[in-house]
Amino acid sequence: IAGITQAPTSQILAAGRRMTLRCTQDMRHNAMYWYRQDLGLGLRLIHYSNTAGTTGKGEVPDGYSVSRANTDDFPLTLASAVPSQTSVYFCASSDSRQGNEKLFFGSGTQLSVL
Amino acid sequence: QKEVEQDPGPLSVPEGAIVSLNCTYSNSAFQYFMWYRQYSRKGPELLMYTYSSGNKEDGRFTAQVDKSSKYISLFIRDSQPSDSATYLCAVRKTSYDKVIFGPGTSLSVIP
Numbered sequence: 001i002a003g004i005t006q007a008p009t010s011q012i013l014a015a016g017r018r019m020t021l022r023c024t025q026d027m028r029h030n031a032m033y034w035y036r037q038d039l040g041l042g043l044r045l046i047h048y049s050n051t052a053g054t055t056g057k058g059e060v061p062d063g064y065s066v067s068r069a070n071t072d073d074f075p076l077t078l079a080s081a082v083p084s085q086t087s088v089y090f091c092a093s094s095d096s097r098q099g100n101e102k103l104f105f106g107s108g109t110q111l112s113v114l
Numbered sequence: 115q116k117e118v119e120q121d122p123g124p125l126s127v128p129e130g131a132i133v134s135l136n137c138t139y140s141n142s143a144f145q146y147f148m149w150y151r152q153y154s155r156k157g158p159e160l161l162m163y164t165y166s167s168g169n170k171e172d173g174r175f176t177a178q179v180d181k182s183s184k185y186i187s188l189f190i191r192d193s194q195p196s197d198s199a200t201y202l203c204a205v206r207k208t209s210y211d212k213v214i215f216g217p218g219t220s221l222s223v224i225p
Contacts, residue, residue: 004157035215040122040217041217042118042202042215042216042217042218043158043202043215044215045212045213048212058212090157090158092157096210102160102163103150103158103160103213105157105158105159106157107155107156107157108155108156108157
């Protein structure tokens, strides 16, 4: 089934550790996004990529980095995790050739930083 | 002021009821309006997409946009237990701009 795969599903992480959340899509969408979802705050954009080789900062980029070496993969890295990064992380993609009308989301990664 | 606001609920209704979910936004430059549905432990999925003011109907769902009052509504007719989810409204200025989400309203439809 085509879509977005995120890994891991959940993770408990000690503060100060490095962590990479993986995201892979098989729809050949050019645009990809990382959101975090927190109770009462909704979905907030962390980083995005409009095409392979380019990335941009969203609303809450501090403490996170991304790379887009190819069309399919868009990993999110926490260089030194802090408790405030405890959240549910969603990767999404869209086909901007159709005006970014529809975002396709993965099932999320539940991350707890202790 | 948040750009998009929603009553978080939770909203609980009996099966068969008409549900009204509402959203307000602050920037009159927004022209595209969306509703996403999110089931527990899943990613959001697009439910409705409208451009500018007016109504759009899809089965039991009707999306309504009033740009003069910056108000977005989603109506669900004959609500079903399978409609129990969190509903996120979302806006964007242009079709290529970033999507801004509201915090979501949690809905429970009781059999």
